[in-house]
Amino acid sequence: MKIGDVIIYFSILIFLFAGRNVCAQSISKINKIEVTGNSKTKEGIILRELTFKLGDTLSAAEIEKAIEKSKQNLTNTNLFLTLSILYNTDDQTTDIFIVVKERWYLVVLPEVYLADRSFNEWWYERNRDLTRLTYGISAKHFNLSGNNDQLKLKAMGGFIPYFELSYAKPYIDKRKRIGIRAGIFYSTQRTMAFRTWNDKLDFFISEKQMRERKGAVFEFRLRNALYHFHSINLSYTNTSLADTIIKLNPNYFGKNTTKQEVFNFTYEYRFDHRDNRQYPLSGKLLYTQLSNFYVRGGYNQTNLFGLYSYFRPLHKSLFFESSARIKFSSPRKQYYPLITGLGFSNNLVRGYELYVIDGQHYGLWKNTLKYELLKKEFNLKKFIKLSQFSTLPLAIYPNAYLDFGYIKNYYPIYSNSKLSNKLLKGGGLGLDIVTWYNSNVKMYYSINQMGEKKFFFGISRDI
Numbered sequence: 348m349k350i351g352d353v354i355i356y357f358s359i360l361i362f363l364f365a366g367r368n369v370c371a372q373s374i375s376k377i378n379k380i381e382v383t384g385n386s387k388t389k390e391g392i393i394l395r396e397l398t399f400k401l402g403d404t405l406s407a408a409e410i411e412k413a414i415e416k417s418k419q420n421l422t423n424t425n426l427f428l429t430l431s432i433l434y435n436t437d438d439q440t441t442d443i444f445i446v447v448k449e450r451w452y453l454v455v456l457p458e459v460y461l462a463d464r465s466f467n468e469w470w471y472e473r474n475r476d477l478t479r480l481t482y483g484i485s486a487k488h489f490n491l492s493g494n495n496d497q498l499k500l501k502a503m504g505g506f507i508p509y510f511e512l513s514y515a516k517p518y519i520d521k522r523k524r525i526g527i528r529a530g531i532f533y534s535t536q537r538t539m540a541f542r543t544w545n546d547k548l549d550f551f552i553s554e555k556q557m558r559e560r561k562g563a564v565f566e567f568r569l570r571n572a573l574y575h576f577h578s579i580n581l582s583y584t585n586t587s588l589a590d591t592i593i594k595l596n597p598n599y600f601g602k603n604t605t606k607q608e609v610f611n612f613t614y615e616y617r618f619d620h621r622d623n624r625q626y627p628l629s630g631k632l633l634y635t636q637l638s639n640f641y642v643r644g645g646y647n648q649t650n651l652f653g654l655y656s657y658f659r660p661l662h663k664s665l666f667f668e669s670s671a672r673i674k675f676s677s678p679r680k681q682y683y684p685l686i687t688g689l690g691f692s693n694n695l696v697r698g699y700e701l702y703v704i705d706g707q708h709y710g711l712w713k714n715t716l717k718y719e720l721l722k723k724e725f726n727l728k729k730f731i732k733l734s735q736f737s738t739l740p741l742a743i744y745p746n747a748y749l750d751f752g753y754i755k756n757y758y759p760i761y762s763n764s765k766l767s768n769k770l771l772k773g774g775g776l777g778l779d780i781v782t783w784y785n786s787n788v789k790m791y792y793s794i795n796q797m798g799e800k801k802f803f804f805g806i807s808r809d810i
Contacts, residue, residue, distance in 0.1 A: 373406065373407070373438060374404050374405070374406055375404065375405060375406070375407070375410070375436050375437070375438070375439060375440060375441040376402065376403070376404050376439060376440050376441065377399055377400065377401055377402060377403045377404075377405070377440075377441055377443060378401075378440035378441060378442055379401075379442040379443065380394065380397070380400075380401060380442075380443045380445070381442070381443065381444050381445065382394075382445045382447070383444070383445070383446050383447075384446050384447040384448055384449065385447055385449065386449060387449055387452060387490055387493050388426055388427075388447070388449060388490060388493050388495070389492075389493040389494055391494075391523065392424070392426070392493070392494055392495050392518075392523075393421065393445060393447070395518075395523045396417060396420035396421045396423075396424060396573070397413075397417045397420070398413045398416050398417050398420070398573065399413045399417070399443075405441070407436070410434060410436070410441060414432045414434065414443075417432060418430060418431075418432055419621075419622045419623070420573060421445075421447070422622075422623055423619075423621070423623065423624045424495060425450070425489065425624075425625075426447075426449065426450065426452075426489070426490060426495060427447045427448060427449055427450060428448045428449070428450045428738060429447070429448040429724075429738060430445070430446065430447045430448065431445075431446050432444070432445050432446075433446070448738075449490075450489070451733070452488055452489045452490040452491075453486075453487075453488045453489075454485075454486070454487050454488075454489075455484070455485075455486040456484075456485055456486075457482070457483070457484060457485075458482065458483060458484065458485040458501075458503070459480055459481070459482040460480070460481055460482075461479060461480065461481070462479045462480070462481050462505075462506040462507050463479060464548075464690065464691060464703070465700060465805065466804055466805060466806075467700045467701065467801075467803045467804065467805070468700070468701060470804075471701055471801070472547070472701055478506065479506045479538075480505050480506060481503050481504070481505040481506045481507045481508075481509065482503065482504060482505045483501065483502050483503035483504050483505070483509075484500075484501070484502050484503075485500075485501050485503075486499070486500045486501075487499045487500070494516065494517070494518065495517050495518075496514070496515060496516040496517065497513075497514070497515045498513075498514050499511065499512070499513045499514075499515075499530075500512050506536075506538070507534055507535075507536050508534060508535050508536075509532070509533070509534040510532065510533045510534070511530065511531070511532045511533075512530060512531055512532075513528065513529065513530025513531075513564075514528070514529060514530070515527070515528035515529075515566075516528075517568070517570070518570075523570075524569060524570055524571055525567075525568065525569055525570075526567075526568035526569075526570070527565070527566065527567060527568065528564070528565070528566040528568065529563075529564065529565045529566070530563065530564050531561075531562070531563045531564075532560075532561065532562055532563075532564075533560070533561045534559075534560045534561075535556055535558065535559050535560075536556070536557055536558040536559075536560075537553050537554060537555060537556055537557055538550055538551065538552045538553055538557070539551060539557050539558050539592070541592045541595045541596045541599060542595070542596045542598075542599070542683065542761075542762065543683075543703050543705050543762040543764075544762055544763050545762075545763050545764075545765065546702045546703060546704050546762065546764055546765060546766045546767075547701070547702065547703060548703055551591065551592065551595060553589075553591070555589065556589065557588065557589045557591065557592055558586065558587070558588055558589070558592070559586070559587045560584060560585070560586045560587075561584075561585050562582060562583050562584035562585060563582065563583055564580065564581070564582040564583075565580075565581050565582075566578055566579065566580045566581070567579045574618055574619055574620050575616075575617075575618055576615075576616070576617040576618075576619065577614075577615070577616050577617075578613075578614070578615045579612075579613070579614055580611070580612070580613040580614075580615070581610075581611070581612060582610075582611045582613075583608070583609070583610055583611075584608070584609045584611070585606075585607075585608050585609075586606070586607045586608075586609075586684070587605060587606050588600070588605045588606070588607075589605070590605060592605075593605055596683060598682070598683055598761060599682070599683045599684070600682055600683075600684075601646065601680075601681075601682045602644075607642060607643075607682075607684075608642065608643040609640055609641070609642050609643075609685075610640075610641045610643075611638065611639070611640050611641075612638070612639045612641075613636060613637070613638040613639075614636070614637045614638075615634070615635070615636045615637075616633075616634070616635050617632070617633070617634045617635075618631075618632070618633040618634075619632050620632070621656075621658060622658075625781075625787065626742070626779070626781045626787055627656075627658045627668070628658055628660060628666045628719075629658050629659060629660050629666075630658050631655070631656065631657050631658065632654070632655070632656040633654070633655050634652075634653070634654040634655075635651075635652070635653045635654075636650070636651070636652040636653075637649075637650075637651055638650040638651075638652075640685055642682065646682065647678075648676065648677070648678065648681055648682075648685050649676065649677050650674065650675070650676045650687070651674065651675045651676070652672070652673070652674045653672070653673050653674075654670065654671070654672045654673075655670070655671050656668065656669070656670040656671075657669050657670075664718055664719040664720075665716070665717075665718055665719075666716075666717045666718075666719065666744075667714075667715070667716050667717075668714070668715045668717070669712070669713070669714045669715075670711075670712070670713045670714075671710075671711070671712050671713075672694060672709075672710070672711040672712075672713075673709070673710045673711075674687075674708060674709050674710075675707075675708050676707045676708065677707075679707055679757040679758070680757070680758060681707065686705050686706075686707075688703070688704045688705045688706040688709060688754050688756070688767070689702075689703075689704040689706070689709055689711065689752055689754050689771075690702055690703035690704055691703070694709075694711060695711075695752075696711065696713075696750040696751065696752040696771045696772070696773045696795070697713070697748055697750050697773050697774070697775065697791070697793050697803075698750070698772075698773025698774065698775065698793035698794055698795030698796075698799070698801075699752075699766070699771060699773055699795055700793070700801075700803050701801075702766060704754050704756075704764060704766045704767050704771075705754075705756055705761070705762045705764060705767065706754035706755050706756035706757075706764075706767050706768075707755060707756065707757055708754070708755040709752065709753060709754035709755065710752065710753050710754075711750070711751070711752045712750065712751045712752070713748070713750045714748060714749050714750065715746050715747070715748040716746060716747050716748070717744040717745065717746035717747075717779070718744060718745050718746070719742065719743075719744055720743045720744065720745055721741065721742060721743040722741075722742040722743075723740075723741055723742075724738055724739065724740050724741075725738070725739040725740075725741065726738065727739050739782065740781075740782060741780070741781075741782050742780070742781040742782070743778070743779070743780055743781075744778070744779040744780075744781070745776070745777070745778050746776070746777045746778070746779060746791075747774070747775070747776050747777075748774055748775060748776075748777065748791075749772075749773075749774040750771075750772070750773050750774065751770065751771065751772055752770075752771040753769070753770050753771065754766075754767050754768070754771075755767070755768060756768055771795070771796065772795065772796045773793055773794065773795040773796070774793065774794065775791055775792050775793035775794055776791065776792055777789060777790060777791030777792070778790045778791065786806065786807070787806065787807045788804075788805075788806050789803075789804065789805040789806070789807075790802070790803075790804055791803050
């Protein structure tokens with residue numbers, strides 16, 4: 348065979364191979380997107396979460412990835428109990444079919460919750476005192492006009508009488524990028540924490556009103572891309588105290604006064620690429636917050652907070668998550684209500700749930716390894732006729748965790764702190780149960796570096 352013939356032969360093979368590869372990666376145009384099951388939710392709200400649009404051209408592999416990510420985005424709206432995205436494709440076009448099952452949007456419930464930081468503090472530190480319950484009516488509509496807008500009303504009595512009314516609309520423009528939130532609140536309190544002492548909240552017990560708070564908030568939101576969220580929050584709070592609290596803690600407001608007016612400006616940025624916001628198993632989250640508190644009279648305080656969380660599947664049923672948090676604040680000497688250290692919300696080293704550790708700066712690193720023991724949906728149509736409650740999702744995750752934290756306190760003498768200005772370590776074993784409406788039940792057994800061992804319990808839900 349001549350050299351020329353060899354070249355021609357190989358050229359034909361290359362051409363044929365390339366042709367097959369092109370066929371395998373054939374490009375298809377999105378010809379139709381059809382949505383069904385959305386009796387309340389406007390179609391535009393659903394289409395906003397898709398990573399593709401009519402007229403896009405995608406390969407078969409790209410279509411699969413786009414559909415999977417779009418499903419995650421729609422799940423994170425918390426508008427639907429179940430959803431599926433199907434597609435039909437030929438050589439040139441692809442039709443998309445989105446089927447959703449809407450949740451129950453209006454929730455009006457009698458609500459009872461503890462006035463303490465957590466169930467665990469109430470159980471271990473407050474002797475399970477039932478007088479520390481706050482109770483009343485909580486009403487929330489998650490999809491008032493079908494545009495994922497939320498109206499919230501709370502009227503509470505008991506330990507901390509409280510009233511709140513707020514409205515949030517994610518999009519007020521045609522491009523669905525700009526949103527707003529506004530609200531007002533009012534609360535009174537008799538028994539209240541007037542200082543932190545020995546890294547625990549110190550309460551003054553009284554039958555008289557010790558504190559009154561009222562205020563308003565307005566928030567401007569921008570979602571300039573699918574996973575990028577910005578917000579600017581402007582709020583005003585007016586607080587009045589009884590003379591008794593100022594006598595017990597002269598540093599409560601930083602000076603001998605019973606009134607404080609605070610104007611707050613906060614900017615937040617969030618990059619959220621998690622598969623599920625309520626219980627993520629893969630993806631990442633970046634969150635930053637810059638806040639300035641101006642107290643009438645000349646006091647200024649600035650806080651800078653950052654969080655990065657990483658979620659990764661290690662195996663089909665094995666998952667790892669790691670979260671790092673850091674906070675800086677200025678000035679060093681701060682008014683007591685504006686000091687936010689470790690111990691509130693999820694900003695704590697597990698094993699130190701019963702402690703409040705004041706300080707101006709802190710760092711926190713939390714790590715969890717979890718195993719998916721069960722993930723299943725149960726059909727309850729025989730027992731429950733309402734379609735919004737006829738499907739019971741249930742997932743169970745045993746887990747192990749290890750946390751590290753450090754908080755810098757320039758004035759530990761004010762709280763007689765023994766846990767600030769040192770490295771804190773805690774870990775243990777737990778069990779997470781995720782079910783209806785993103786309810787998440789946590790049971791875990793922790794040990795800290797002081798050798799304290801305790802069983803803790805927590806529950807959160809998205810209603």
